[in-house]
Amino acid sequence: MTTELRPLRRSEWDLWYDGILRAFGAAGDLDRELYRELTEIDRSVAAWDDGEIVGSSSLISFRMTVPGGAAVPAAGLSMVHVATTHRRRGILRSMMRRQLDETRAAGVEPLSVLTASEPRIYGRFGYGMATRELDADIDTHRVTLDVPPESDRLRLRIVNDPESVLDVCEAVYARRVPQRAGMLERRPGWERRPLTHPQPGREGTTAPACLLAEDEKGEVRGYARYALKSADDDHGTPDGQVVLRDLEALDTAAYGALWRCLFDMDLMRVLRVRGRPVDDAWLHMVGDSIGLCRPRWGDALFARPVEVGAALAARTYTVPVDVVLDVEDAFCPWNEGRWRLCGDSAGATCERTDDPAELALSVRELGAAYLGGTSLRALASAGRVRELREGALGAASVAFATDAAPWLPHGF
Structure with a gap:
């Protein structure tokens, strides 16, 4: 069997939403009319097999507060499901590939965020746990x-x-x-x-x-x-x-x-x-x-930079920081390589560099640390961040931290 992945049409919304309700074991659809209104049809996709929807995902155009108080555009990934009958066929990977590529192409949202019913799924796509509740x-x-x-x-x-x-x-x-x-x-x-x-x-x-x-x-x-x-x-x-x-x-x-x-x-x-x-x-x-x-x-919230440079430059830092990050991002290879982050409480820049790396980490760890809720030092203790220059870890860990713990006020 072949599966077709294509944009959702407005006339297909009820069928699409019914599939989501089944996938999440929802007892009813009392929120149907609200979600009909909130769904961004032009940012939603469905996977079809022989006339039936067997997968879905949708993006929501949010603005999220980042450290420093700025409201930064963020693509909220939601309504993700793959029918039990169609697992292990690459449908989820295809939807994630499409949504991240389209977010990058639009050039508006440097961040992608989601809440996860099954958190273990999304680490391989570069999402790190950014807030707890x-x-x-x-x-x-x-x-x-x-x-x-x-x-x-x-x-x-x-x-x-x-x-x-x-x-x-x-x-x-x-x-x-x-x-x-x-x-x-x-x-x-x-x-x-x-x-x-x-x-x-x-x-x-x-x-x-x-x-x-x-x-x-x-x-x-x-x-x-x-x-x-x-x-x-x-x-x-x-x-x-x-x-x-x-x-x-x-x-x-x-x-x-x-x-x-x-x-x-x-x-x-x-x-x-x-x-x-x-x-x-x-x-x-x-x-x-x-x-x-x-x-x-x-x-609660999982985050990943869609564009590392733009994302890290969009927030501020508790203390002055000047560090070269060697970033691994197999799923979005445009992020891979070395980035020099310079910033303080007034603002930041983050640009490509050929200078020697001082910290090495994957985009998943950047997503986890991005809002200040997960310490780079704690990630290093777990073997997820490597210090390549003595002292770089401590300085960066303090700079990324925030005074108040980050928090997602409601799901999406």
Whole structure:
């Protein structure tokens, strides 16, 4: 049998999306209309065999914050699947080849990013784990929370229709985007993404509500969108859960006020936290053992430079750096060779050079270290980065690091 890989047509979208739902074992398609709107048809492909779609992938035109605060164009790879019946035929490799070649040819996005259901797949295509995320199940009956005194000055109110305050929440989110690497500017339509996952009733939760923190002028300083899941223990004692969906705040007062209210909700015992930054401030506000919160850290965003020079020049560096990198990139050979990176907190350049290499690494390690969440020194300890000039590793590792841990606020 032969497989044809070609651009998606708008008339084929439903068939294409049905294949994706089957591949990911989705129980329903409640998000169908949202994703119909968000899909960039001209950046989507399908693999066909005898009239059936057996593979798919799509690119999304994002702008992502990088160290230094700039919003850099990034191609978000999504909707990737290959039917079980068509594995080991090179379909995935063909789709990855096509998407990266087209991204490079367009000359707009120096980065490619993705979230991975099966992370082991993408390393061979040059993607490194660039951000992690924090999950926790906090027993709010046993864990105390100490918030700043200024939190008492804010007014809190619950809005049962999150859509009615979507604009003010997005204004808070937009102000937060430049403050942490890995955050995504929300293109039109993507502001609805946090309202649709999970759907009301999924996993027995209520419809979502929105908690607002406002100052004395009525300005919204922060928000938290959440749902409730009622339950009783074996003795009939209320044992419900608060399921936090997303939370953003402009200052520590609003942040503390929101978290305290989530801790204090009647008849709820557990605050379920998913996909938060690994250095989230609540970790330092709990007055008891963090073990009672059952924290878990997992992978989130994977990144790879499409154009090494443009990508490394697009971010800034914590301390001055001047280093020659010998980059290996078998899948995108235009990146291979030696690059001189010179930069500091004001900006950077990264250009081809014939000077002797000082660090050797693959593009996968560059992707992992790019947002500052993975240390070059740690990668070197694992044998993934080689120091060719004494002292080069320490200087570069400090330069690539960021003050705040990078974080992806939602999947795509």
